[in-house]
Amino acid sequence: MAVQKLPLAKALNESLRKALETDPKVLVMGLDVGKLGGVFRITDGLQKDFGEDRVIDTPLAESGIVGTAIGLALRGYRPVVEIQFDGFVFPAYDQIVSQLAKMRARSLGTVKMPIVIRIPYGGGIGAVEHHSESPESLFAHVAGLKVVTPANSSDAYWMLQQAIQSDDPVIFFEPKRRYWDKGDLDTEAIPGELHKARVAREGTDLTLLAYGPMVKTCLEAAAVAAEEGKSIEVVDLRSISPLDFDTVQASVEKTRRLVVVHEAPVFFGSGAEIAARITERCFYHLEAPVLRVGGYHAPYPPARLEEEYLPGLDRVLDAVDRSLAF
Amino acid sequence: MTVESTAARKTTRRSSGTKRTASASASTKKATAAQSAEPELVQLLTPEGERVQHPEYDIDLSSEELRGLYRDMVLSRRFDAEATALQRQGELGLWASLLGQEAAQIGSGRALRDDDYVFPTYREHAVAWCRGVDPTNLLGMFRGVNNGGWDPNTNNFHLYTIVLGSQTLHATGYAMGITKDGADSAVIAYFGDGASSQGDVNESFVFSAVYNAPVVFFCQNNQWAISEPIEKQTRVPLYQRAAGFGFPGVRVDGNDVLACLAVTRSALERARRGEGPTLIEAYTYRMAAHTTSDDPTRYRRDAEREEWEAKDPIARLKAYMEREGHADAAFFEELETESEALGKHVREVVRAMPVPEHMAIFDNVYADGHALVDEERAQFAAYQASFEGGEAE
Numbered sequence: 001m002a003v004q005k006l007p008l009a010k011a012l013n014e015s016l017r018k019a020l021e022t023d024p025k026v027l028v029m030g031l032d033v034g035k036l037g038g039v040f041r042i043t044d045g046l047q048k049d050f051g052e053d054r055v056i057d058t059p060l061a062e063s064g065i066v067g068t069a070i071g072l073a074l075r076g077y078r079p080v081v082e083i084q085f086d087g088f089v090f091p092a093y094d095q096i097v098s099q100l101a102k103m104r105a106r107s108l109g110t111v112k113m114p115i116v117i118r119i120p121y122g123g124g125i126g127a128v129e130h131h132s133e134s135p136e137s138l139f140a141h142v143a144g145l146k147v148v149t150p151a152n153s154s155d156a157y158w159m160l161q162q163a164i165q166s167d168d169p170v171i172f173f174e175p176k177r178r179y180w181d182k183g184d185l186d187t188e189a190i191p192g193e194l195h196k197a198r199v200a201r202e203g204t205d206l207t208l209l210a211y212g213p214m215v216k217t218c219l220e221a222a223a224v225a226a227e228e229g230k231s232i233e234v235v236d237l238r239s240i241s242p243l244d245f246d247t248v249q250a251s252v253e254k255t256r257r258l259v260v261v262h263e264a265p266v267f268f269g270s271g272a273e274i275a276a277r278i279t280e281r282c283f284y285h286l287e288a289p290v291l292r293v294g295g296y297h298a299p300y301p302p303a304r305l306e307e308e309y310l311p312g313l314d315r316v317l318d319a320v321d322r323s324l325a326f
Numbered sequence: 327m328t329v330e331s332t333a334a335r336k337t338t339r340r341s342s343g344t345k346r347t348a349s350a351s352a353s354t355k356k357a358t359a360a361q362s363a364e365p366e367l368v369q370l371l372t373p374e375g376e377r378v379q380h381p382e383y384d385i386d387l388s389s390e391e392l393r394g395l396y397r398d399m400v401l402s403r404r405f406d407a408e409a410t411a412l413q414r415q416g417e418l419g420l421w422a423s424l425l426g427q428e429a430a431q432i433g434s435g436r437a438l439r440d441d442d443y444v445f446p447t448y449r450e451h452a453v454a455w456c457r458g459v460d461p462t463n464l465l466g467m468f469r470g471v472n473n474g475g476w477d478p479n480t481n482n483f484h485l486y487t488i489v490l491g492s493q494t495l496h497a498t499g500y501a502m503g504i505t506k507d508g509a510d511s512a513v514i515a516y517f518g519d520g521a522s523s524q525g526d527v528n529e530s531f532v533f534s535a536v537y538n539a540p541v542v543f544f545c546q547n548n549q550w551a552i553s554e555p556i557e558k559q560t561r562v563p564l565y566q567r568a569a570g571f572g573f574p575g576v577r578v579d580g581n582d583v584l585a586c587l588a589v590t591r592s593a594l595e596r597a598r599r600g601e602g603p604t605l606i607e608a609y610t611y612r613m614a615a616h617t618t619s620d621d622p623t624r625y626r627r628d629a630e631r632e633e634w635e636a637k638d639p640i641a642r643l644k645a646y647m648e649r650e651g652h653a654d655a656a657f658f659e660e661l662e663t664e665s666e667a668l669g670k671h672v673r674e675v676v677r678a679m680p681v682p683e684h685m686a687i688f689d690n691v692y693a694d695g696h697a698l699v700d701e702e703r704a705q706f707a708a709y710q711a712s713f714e715g716g717e718a719e
Contacts, residue, residue, distance in 0.1 A: 071499020
């Protein structure tokens with residue numbers, strides 16, 4: 001049976017299993033990915049079935065994990081690296097930004113860097129400091145990297161397959177608070193393009209644009225707004241770099257209003273880039289300025305305050321009201 | 327400032343340095359231990375060109391092989407001098423000279439097999455020479471026409487890496503790949519005393535030890551990280567750090583090409599046998615500035631350079647070869663002619679290097695394409711085309 005109902009985390013596990021089966025050059029690397037199966041169990045059972053040479057428990061050193069993955073890629077391997085949590089990626093940031101992103105251009109296109117860096121990201125799970133961050137803009141800003149994030153089980157499975165097959169380095173952000181959400185997965189379907197946005201819900205009055213963990217929040221907000229007689233379209237961006245402005249533009253030309261929602265701080269965030277470009281592309285279509293809802297310019301707060309920090313239904317609906325009031 | 331006062335200042339600085347050492351606390355004594363070379367140094371050729379034996383590392387080279395090593399060092403030095411001159415003439419934006427480090431680089435470079443892989447920093451011009459890399463390829467990034475510019479797989483010589491120590495992890499990962507492939511080649515990673523402080527170098531030691539990776543870490547301790555002396559990097563001799571990571575470390579006279587060859591060959595053989603990494607500390611000296619941008623007279627004494635000039639790697643091999651009759655006058659004359667020809671060739675090639683075509687900015691950023699790059703490329707092409715006689719695409 002091709003179609004199953006699976007949690008997002010399990011879809012990722014199935015995707016890694018498929019990649020390891022399909023291509024002997026694919027490696028899974030990271031802390032605790034072996035016997036433990038990863039702290040979120042995304043790699044559960046993989047080392048047992050594919051061995052320690054393919055599913056590699058590494059020393060506790062993020063720069064080392066990414067740096068050795070670069071060397072393995074130079075030798076012809078396709079490493080899929082797990083960074084345990086978003087806030088732990090920074091020790092590896094230099095290797096990712098200074099080395100991984102630039103290697104192809106520096107070699108005049110003679111080497112490729114087929115590396116996927118999986119990062120569970122975002123808040124909402126009551127974690128301690130450094131375990132709930134959303135650093136996607138920091139990576140999207142860097143030429144040479146691609147940045148994607150699935151919002152459901154089907155995308156988790158297929159986007160990871162596509163990221164592993166890509167000869168470019170892909171930063172693969174996983175919405176950790178959606179790991180346990182079940183969704184349909186058809187493992188025999190023909191997947192959509194990796195970098196194409198998806199209209200998750202049709203509407204006519206306003207576009208809510210989100211990705212990763214905020215897609216579900218925006219779909220819930222659209223459902224509440226519908227009860228109030230408002231027709232909200234929800235677009236799931238899926239890929240942050242490259243970013244599918246054409247799909248966003250088409251939606252905004254239809255609804256004439258755009259609210260961008262993400263967990264990351266608003267200041268210099270992906271919403272700023274989207275607002276600027278959409279204003280440039282759709283200036284005469286817009287009935288209201290592009291509004292943004294996201295985190296504050298403050299360190300991610302302690303868990304007991306995170307619901308205040310993260311965009312929830314009320315803050316999204318408040319922005320919808322403000323846009324519609326113009 | 328007058329000549330007298332400059333001299334006075336130098337004297338003061340020198341004497342205060344002496345005083346500081348004389349009244350050293352225990353910890354300062356440890357720091358100076360990092361500098362003392364003699365007790366543990368593997369040497370096969372003294373600064374006077376006397377051949378000496380070492381119980382663990384010995385080597386038996388033919389006259390032809392000795393002439394080959396000498397030729398490599400002379401031509402590398404000539405290439406380096408030409409590049410320095412070209413920088414002074416405004417043809418290169420920057421140059422990182424290898425002057426004084428020829429023996430460390432040629433000795434280690436000639437220990438390699440074709441199927442071995444080299445991960446250099448940005449000063450390994452003589453190692454590149456050993457790998458058969460066209461030396462003019464090295465100049466592209468210094469002239470500003472590319473950021474690397476060669477295919478690393480052509481000569482198994484990776485691109486220069488400017489961020490210190492990053493490449494030691496790439497080397498380790500590559501070596502892990504060799505093990506996975508069941509191959510018996512080895513990897514050598516070059517870095518300096520300054521880079522030894524970097525986390526990446528230490529992480530590469532951890533990874534290579536844990537995975538028993540066939541990698542040789544070749545640290546050229548040239549005593550200075552720009553203006554920072556070795557005492558600012560370490561309190562123990564660098565080679566001793568290897569023990570803490572679980573693999574052998576050895577200090578070799580970095581100005582002795584024979585010793586560098588013997589020690590590196592031994593470490594590579596160990597790696598091939600599946601016995602894991604080795605750290606080699608080649609104890610040497612950077613005769614020139616860090617790069618053409620800095621001024622060593624601001625941070626080090628002339629006397630120090632003079633001490634090291636007496637240990638010159640080329641002069642000592644020449645003395646040995648002449649004494650033992652490994653080469654005649656004709657050899658040295660021919661080499662002189664070849665050197666001049668190399669210098670002329672390098673000069674001509676550099677001056678002829680074209681500025682890349684404008685659209686090259688957008689080349690090779692991604693393998694699979696990227697919508698934003700495509701969009702900006704088109705915008706830039708249109709902008710260029712908007713100028714009369716501009717480059718339209």
